[in-house]
Amino acid sequence: MNQELNTPMDTKKTKTLLFVCLGNICRSPSAEAVMNAVIKKANLSSKFICDSAGIIGNHEGNSADSRMRLHAARRSYDLTSISRQFRYKTDFDKFDLIIGMDDQNIADLQSQARHEADLNKIVKMTDYCSNYKHYTTVPDPYYGGEEGFELVLDLLEDACDGLLNHLNGKI
Numbered sequence: 001m002n003q004e005l006n007t008p009m010d011t012k013k014t015k016t017l018l019f020v021c022l023g024n025i026c027r028s029p030s031a032e033a034v035m036n037a038v039i040k041k042a043n044l045s046s047k048f049i050c051d052s053a054g055i056i057g058n059h060e061g062n063s064a065d066s067r068m069r070l071h072a073a074r075r076s077y078d079l080t081s082i083s084r085q086f087r088y089k090t091d092f093d094k095f096d097l098i099i100g101m102d103d104q105n106i107a108d109l110q111s112q113a114r115h116e117a118d119l120n121k122i123v124k125m126t127d128y129c130s131n132y133k134h135y136t137t138v139p140d141p142y143y144g145g146e147e148g149f150e151l152v153l154d155l156l157e158d159a160c161d162g163l164l165n166h167l168n169g170k171i
């Protein structure tokens, strides 16, 4: 018998994760890429599907911000995601967990929730940090300097590790 198929992990369905920020060109496409890398490293790619979206649709159809892509590439993350707006009518049903980057993202997502079950899916990325516990948001790097993009990646690497540890016991 295949030992891997004998674990509790294989008894439940794939987990679907949606990362959400304001524009879906900096933080959430990075979160999607970092989480995919963390999942791949743990050999769990068949157990998760990750996607990302923005509260606003201003950048719909665009690649991630070139500065964010550059900083991510330096850490070997390839940001391939194309920006799209969060769609409450389908995304709340399609995803098991909806992970906002800051308090405004969380408030905006909560305001679009249709009922309690939707609300229960909304969490904040920094809740899963262990090394960066003192951060309560992934700060928006869009109007800032290079250090902001590095901080985004530092926080996401920490939080995605924590998120996978959290979910690992639940799949």
Ligand code: 4NP
Binding pocket: 021, 022, 023, 024, 025, 026, 027, 028, 058, 140, 141, 142
């Ligand atoms: P993100 O950054 O939410 O991390 O993708 C931003 C991108 C664009 C804008 C704001 C934040 N914007 O105002 O266009």
